[in-house]
Amino acid sequence: MPNSGSPEAPPFEPYKVKVVEAIPFPSREERESALHRAGFNLFNLTSDEVVIDLLTDSGTSAMSDRQWAALMLGDETYAGSRNFRHFEETVREITGFPHIIPAHQGRAAENLLFSSLVKPGDVVPNNMHFDTTRSHVIHNGGQPVNVAIAEAYDAQREHPFKGNVDLARLQAYLDARVQAPVPLVMVTLTNNTGGGQPVSLENLRAVSALARHAGVPLYFDMCRWAENAYFIRLREPGCAQRSIAEIGRAMFDLADGATMSAKKDGLVNIGGFVAVRDGNLAAKLKEQLILFEGFPTYGGLARRDLEAMAVGLREAMELKYLTHRVGQVAYLAREIVAGGAPVFLPAGGHGVYLDVDRFLPHLAPDDLPGQALAIELYREGGVRTVEIGAIMFGDAPGSGPAPPELVRLAIPRRVYTASHLKYVADTVLAVWKRRAEIRGVRMTHRPERLPHFTARFEPK
Numbered sequence: 481m482p483n484s485g486s487p488e489a490p491p492f493e494p495y496k497v498k499v500v501e502a503i504p505f506p507s508r509e510e511r512e513s514a515l516h517r518a519g520f521n522l523f524n525l526t527s528d529e530v531v532i533d534l535l536t537d538s539g540t541s542a543m544s545d546r547q548w549a550a551l552m553l554g555d556e557t558y559a560g561s562r563n564f565r566h567f568e569e570t571v572r573e574i575t576g577f578p579h580i581i582p583a584h585q586g587r588a589a590e591n592l593l594f595s596s597l598v599k600p601g602d603v604v605p606n607n608m609h610f611d612t613t614r615s616h617v618i619h620n621g622g623q624p625v626n627v628a629i630a631e632a633y634d635a636q637r638e639h640p641f642k643g644n645v646d647l648a649r650l651q652a653y654l655d656a657r658v659q660a661p662v663p664l665v666m667v668t669l670t671n672n673t674g675g676g677q678p679v680s681l682e683n684l685r686a687v688s689a690l691a692r693h694a695g696v697p698l699y700f701d702m703c704r705w706a707e708n709a710y711f712i713r714l715r716e717p718g719c720a721q722r723s724i725a726e727i728g729r730a731m732f733d734l735a736d737g738a739t740m741s742a743k744k745d746g747l748v749n750i751g752g753f754v755a756v757r758d759g760n761l762a763a764k765l766k767e768q769l770i771l772f773e774g775f776p777t778y779g780g781l782a783r784r785d786l787e788a789m790a791v792g793l794r795e796a797m798e799l800k801y802l803t804h805r806v807g808q809v810a811y812l813a814r815e816i817v818a819g820g821a822p823v824f825l826p827a828g829g830h831g832v833y834l835d836v837d838r839f840l841p842h843l844a845p846d847d848l849p850g851q852a853l854a855i856e857l858y859r860e861g862g863v864r865t866v867e868i869g870a871i872m873f874g875d876a877p878g879s880g881p882a883p884p885e886l887v888r889l890a891i892p893r894r895v896y897t898a899s900h901l902k903y904v905a906d907t908v909l910a911v912w913k914r915r916a917e918i919r920g921v922r923m924t925h926r927p928e929r930l931p932h933f934t935a936r937f938e939p940k
């Protein structure tokens with residue numbers, strides 16, 4: 481691809497534009513009043529108030545022309561749609577798991593799996609739970625524990641696979657399973673809570689061996705499995721010539737099943753699934769599915785959505801696509817670091833995470849510095865981001881060390897160009913220049929579960 485030889489150049493977009501959507505440009509006054517109306521929670525902004533939306537990479541991808549064409553092949557049959565067969569074949573081929581259960585998004589898949597496996601008093605280890613997996617474990621009476629390697633908690637420490645599991649800590653929970661049962665081990669690929677960092681094949685093999693030895697099933701939170709496989713190809717010895725599909729299968733061969741939000745590496749706006757090896761478990765999951773989501777050949781989705789997912793899952797494994805995708809994240813990180821602002825290193829697969837402790841060292845934890853920084857990025861340039869730290873994860877003591885305090889700039893797939901990313905970097909650096917004057921915020925409304933979505937704040 482053009483300029484792939486120059487690490488400094490912005491990544492070349494491997495597609496051309498067919499449909500455009502205008503970007504709103506709210507004035508400074510409009511942004512200020514939007515912040516007040518939103519209770520200083522960026523989830524309460526409307527899209528008209530946002531210039532560049534890096535709130536999430538979830539369900540915000542641009543679909544390809546082939547995916548849009550796939551929607552027209554929708555066979556909206558209640559039971560036995562041919563779109564389901566195509567989707568099922570695709571996921572079987574990618575994962576090797578025989579039983580494929582569609583769901584409308586990742587947390588619906590988690591609800592099916594965790595409500596079937598997790599009981600009160602259980603412990604569920606994961607490199608780092610994402611907010612929804614953590615909340616579903618708690619909702620079922622279990623205790624989520626994070627067992628990522630020590631490097632995962634140190635924003636400035638470089639490590640090629642910072643998402644890896646600390647095997648000794650995992651073993652300790654497995655050893656204690658007589659007192660505190662472990663119904664499953666989970667590994668999140670890539671580790672969204674800890675900077676979007678990948679897990680190595682070598683580490684997955686070791687985790688799989690420990691879990692198997694203990695007789696505990698291993699599941700993947702596979703939302704970003706293709707990005708994880710791309711990093712394995714780049715960084716793990718012996719993998720440089722292997723395709724993403726091959727690396728993916730090597731990963732899945734080590735597990736008993738997976739939950740997926742196809743709003744990430746499925747390149748769709750809605751969709752997900754659970755995939756498992758165990759036929760008895762699959763039967764149980766399908767009963768739950770019928771109760772909560774719908775018949776097993778559509779799982780809460782229009783059948784055309786299954787068709788678009790089948791196409792998107794394959795596109796997500798294309799090297800040209802992944803080179804650009806991960807290249808965009810690296811480019812944004814480079815631009816921010818070049819201006820002196822601190823980011824979580826190395827850059828991850830789906831976003832740049834600002835290292836809040838180093839960005840705002842004058843703020844105390846109860847100043848909610850991550851939220852304060854996210855507010856300033858919006859105030860400065862209309863850039864919407866999300867705090868991944870004390871607010872998202874601060875309400876569960878005893879689940880392992882707290883994840884680092886970060887602000888995530890998640891990059892939607894195939895949506896923004898290099899000049900948009902340059903604007904984002906300039907916005908971050910403008911805030912960096914006036915960081916000393918940034919004050920903390922306090923929470924004025926604290927919801928019981930998943931607080932970051934609906935909390936309200938005010939400046940201190």
Ligand SMILES: *Cc1c(COP(=O)(O)O)cnc(C)c1O
Pocket residue numbers: 538585586587588610612613668672701703740741742743744752
């Ligand atoms: C997005 C996400 C989920 C939940 O998926 P939804 O589609 O948002 O319900 C679970 N785990 C991880 C790692 C995620 O990034």
